[in-house]
Amino acid sequence: MEGMTTTSAVPFVLPDAAAYAQAVADARRASAAYYEGGTSTLDDDAYDRLVRAITVYETEHPDEVLADSPSGKVAGGAVEGDVPHTVPMLSLDNVFSDEEFTTWSASLERRIGREVASWNVQPKLDGLAIAARYEGGRLARLVTRGDGTAGEDVSHAAGTIEGLPAELTEPVTLEVRGEVLMTTAQFEYANEVRTEHGGDPFANPRNAAAGTLRAKDRAYTVPMTFFGYGLLALPGTDEALAARLAEEAHGALMDRTAALGINTPASTDVPGVVLTSVEQVLERVEAIAALRADLPFGIDGIVVKADLAADQATAGSGTRAPRWAVAFKLPAVEKITRLLAVEWNVGRTGIIAPRAVLEPVELDGSTVTYATLHNPADITRRGLRLGDQVMVYKAGDIIPRIEAPVAHLRTGEEQEIVFPAECPQCGSGIDTSEQRWRCERGRNCHVVASISYAAGRDQLDIEGLGQTRVVQLVEAGLVESLPDLFDRLTREQLLGLERMGETSTDNLMAALERAKTQPLSRVLCALGVRGTGRSMSRRIARHFATMDNIRAADAEAMQRVDGIGAEKAPVIVAELAELAAQIDRLAAAGLSMTEPGATPPPAEGTEETDAAADAGPLAGMKVVVTGAMTGPLEKLSRNQMNELIERAGGKSSGSVSKNTSLVVAGEGAGSKRAKAEDLGIRLATPDEFAEMVAGLLD
Numbered sequence: 001m002e003g004m005t006t007t008s009a010v011p012f013v014l015p016d017a018a019a020y021a022q023a024v025a026d027a028r029r030a031s032a033a034y035y036e037g038g039t040s041t042l043d044d045d046a047y048d049r050l051v052r053a054i055t056v057y058e059t060e061h062p063d064e065v066l067a068d069s070p071s072g073k074v075a076g077g078a079v080e081g082d083v084p085h086t087v088p089m090l091s092l093d094n095v096f097s098d099e100e101f102t103t104w105s106a107s108l109e110r111r112i113g114r115e116v117a118s119w120n121v122q123p124k125l126d127g128l129a130i131a132a133r134y135e136g137g138r139l140a141r142l143v144t145r146g147d148g149t150a151g152e153d154v155s156h157a158a159g160t161i162e163g164l165p166a167e168l169t170e171p172v173t174l175e176v177r178g179e180v181l182m183t184t185a186q187f188e189y190a191n192e193v194r195t196e197h198g199g200d201p202f203a204n205p206r207n208a209a210a211g212t213l214r215a216k217d218r219a220y221t222v223p224m225t226f227f228g229y230g231l232l233a234l235p236g237t238d239e240a241l242a243a244r245l246a247e248e249a250h251g252a253l254m255d256r257t258a259a260l261g262i263n264t265p266a267s268t269d270v271p272g273v274v275l276t277s278v279e280q281v282l283e284r285v286e287a288i289a290a291l292r293a294d295l296p297f298g299i300d301g302i303v304v305k306a307d308l309a310a311d312q313a314t315a316g317s318g319t320r321a322p323r324w325a326v327a328f329k330l331p332a333v334e335k336i337t338r339l340l341a342v343e344w345n346v347g348r349t350g351i352i353a354p355r356a357v358l359e360p361v362e363l364d365g366s367t368v369t370y371a372t373l374h375n376p377a378d379i380t381r382r383g384l385r386l387g388d389q390v391m392v393y394k395a396g397d398i399i400p401r402i403e404a405p406v407a408h409l410r411t412g413e414e415q416e417i418v419f420p421a422e423c424p425q426c427g428s429g430i431d432t433s434e435q436r437w438r439c440e441r442g443r444n445c446h447v448v449a450s451i452s453y454a455a456g457r458d459q460l461d462i463e464g465l466g467q468t469r470v471v472q473l474v475e476a477g478l479v480e481s482l483p484d485l486f487d488r489l490t491r492e493q494l495l496g497l498e499r500m501g502e503t504s505t506d507n508l509m510a511a512l513e514r515a516k517t518q519p520l521s522r523v524l525c526a527l528g529v530r531g532t533g534r535s536m537s538r539r540i541a542r543h544f545a546t547m548d549n550i551r552a553a554d555a556e557a558m559q560r561v562d563g564i565g566a567e568k569a570p571v572i573v574a575e576l577a578e579l580a581a582q583i584d585r586l587a588a589a590g591l592s593m594t595e596p597g598a599t600p601p602p603a604e605g606t607e608e609t610d611a612a613a614d615a616g617p618l619a620g621m622k623v624v625v626t627g628a629m630t631g632p633l634e635k636l637s638r639n640q641m642n643e644l645i646e647r648a649g650g651k652s653s654g655s656v657s658k659n660t661s662l663v664v665a666g667e668g669a670g671s672k673r674a675k676a677e678d679l680g681i682r683l684a685t686p687d688e689f690a691e692m693v694a695g696l697l698d
């Protein structure tokens with residue numbers, strides 16, 4: 001268990017024997033739940049930290065080790081069984097880094113007294129181990145791993161596991177070992193069926209597989225999937241075959257398994273491969289890790305095995321794990337956190353999409369605060385409530401998603417999630433006839449919202465043009481876009497509207513007239529250019545001084561504006577080009593296209609002297625932020641951090657490379673921090689960074 005030391009961010013220490021005993025009891029309870037019914041109260045990361053603390057305590061107090069301690073045991077010693085295994089079904093030791101793997105492989109080679117001739121590298125499937133016994137080619141018995149020496153009979157599940165046929169392609173007697181799991185699609189289906197039958201949803205696919213495998217006499221069946229990774233003889237196995245199974249390399253056994261009609265990783269994008277050097281193994285590990293987020297099933301690592309039977313035999317096995325194989329663990333992509341709120345956002349076409357607001361949680365190198373919820377039916381299907389502890393999944397660049405609530409962690413304080421009764425953007429009715437809800441105004445919803453925004457206090461500040469009035473104008477077909485207010489809408493039209501008398505009409509006409517005197521920064525802001533808000537609009541207007549200059553700017557020129565980086569600049573330029581017709585009309589209608597007091601930047605060709613972009617404490621630096629920000633930066637979102645970097649003259653970036661100048665690593669920083677250390681890139685804590693940019697923090 002030495003390897004466990006590197007993944008977990010926050011280690012904890014057990015102060016005394018009572019705390020140790022409590023930890024052992026907690027781990028045992030979690031473990032039993034984890035393997036048996038899928039109702040553990042801990043996510044894997046939390047469980048691993050607990051076991052690590054237990055191990056540390058036991059190393060320091062060897063005479064206090066409790067008999068039911070999970071350390072050194074298959075399944076933490078928490079499960080049992082009554083069907084003996086012919087050969088023990090073991091767990092795997094872990095490594096967490098290239099260095100640890102290299103050390104491990106060297107120690108294996110020392111142990112066997114020769115180089116490992118070839119390695120077999122496979123995905124570590126995130127389900128549970130099962131042994132399938134075939135007699136004369138027919139599936140006779142299914143047994144769980146149990147405590148490693150004996151498992152539980154789960155033959156009732158035969159027929160619900162894809163990839164594990166009732167009959168093999170040959171009438172042989174042997175045992176196939178492998179992983180039973182639920183693919184993402186099977187998991188979704190399982191929870192749908194389960195909640196329909198009044199059950200609580202499973203928190204994640206692994207729990208779902210564990211719970212489903214053991215369940216008997218359910219009113220419904222949900223399919224699972226099997227992947228084989230081992231083939232061995234049984235007492236009744238033909239002698240010649242038994243001899244071959246004992247001699248064949250792992251790769252050959254895998255081919256044989258597939259040829260018998262059993263599903264193996266060979267059917268996936270991450271098939272097992274045989275490689276000859278440690279370098280190749282590490283490359284393959286990285287390649288599989290990179291595919292993780294796109295796989296239709298969960299993996300929690302990569303298993304590396306000595307391929308040759310002779311190497312395996314010489315290495316032998318310990319009580320918990322074989323010595324000839326190891327699990328290269330990948331960072332946790334699932335954690336339990338709290339669902340704080342659900343936001344309803346309206347897209348450009350009027351689609352109303354719910355989004356989960358989460359208590360921030362560090363996952364796969366980034367802080368997750370939002371997760372997709374797709375549509376209201378999705379919320380119902382998952383049985384979510386506000387305040388629920390939820391299992392959140394995030395890997396690579398995918399949008400984080402909620403797997404399901406951890407239902408047995410409910411306190412009773414959870415609240416029903418309230419679905420909006422009217423469009424949260426324009427207040428109109430909602431069309432709920434499809435799975436995806438949509439504002440009855442469709443695309444017009446966006447018109448209402450964008451015109452209301454333009455009329456707002458911080459933009460054109462048009463008194464008397466609140467949301468209700470805008471809805472009225474849009475519904476009457478009088479206004480379709482912002483310029484219509486200024487060059488199309490007439491006094492007569494206004495007078496013709498309900499609840500519009502002479503006075504309010506005149507007041508609104510006067511307010512529209514006043515709006516024309518608002519400075520360029522307000523006009524720009526009113527246009528609602530994506531990626532710009534009030535302060536950015538002000539900065540752009542100040543920098544360029546006139547609308548003509550702004551429109552003439554290409555992405556490079558746009559980047560000279562304080563706070564606009566390489567990512568944002570082209571978006572703004574493209575948006576402005578899209579708005580060209582509207583801007584022309586606004587200018588023609590007499591809206592102000594200059595910023596009072598601003599001087600335009602020097603003409604093209606003259607020496608670039610934009611002080612703001614060239615100077616600044618981070619001038620010329622490429623900065624990456626990872627982990628949780630604390631101290632003065634605590635309230636800043638990742639986006640605000642990036643804006644801060646750009647304001648300080650630097651460039652923000654999402655990934656660490658040799659071109660990175662600085663990595664700001666907060667608490668829980670994971671792979672990015674490690675990479676920075678590898679590459680020898682300068683690191684700063686959030687506090688150190690706050691000091692560097694102190695002048696720019698308000």
Ligand SMILES: NC(=O)c1ccc[n+]([C@@H]2O[C@H](COP(=O)([O-])OP(=O)(O)OC[C@H]3O[C@@H](n4cnc5c(N)ncnc54)[C@H](O)[C@@H]3O)[C@@H](O)[C@H]2O)c1
Pocket residue numbers: 030031032034040041042043044045047048074075076090091092122123124125126127128129130145178179229303327
């Ligand atoms: N959340 C909890 O409460 C809780 C409780 C107990 C354990 N756990 C988690 O379970 C893990 C330990 O579980 P474990 O003892 O089952 O070991 P493990 O999952 O770390 O590794 C051993 C298992 O890997 C599986 N495996 C997948 N693909 C394989 C392949 N290609 N070749 C060989 N084996 C493959 C087998 O089932 C094997 O038994 C820990 O990471 C821990 O976080 C969590």
Ligand SMILES: [Zn+2]
Pocket residue numbers: 346350423424425426427428439440441445446
């Ligand atoms: Zn709407």
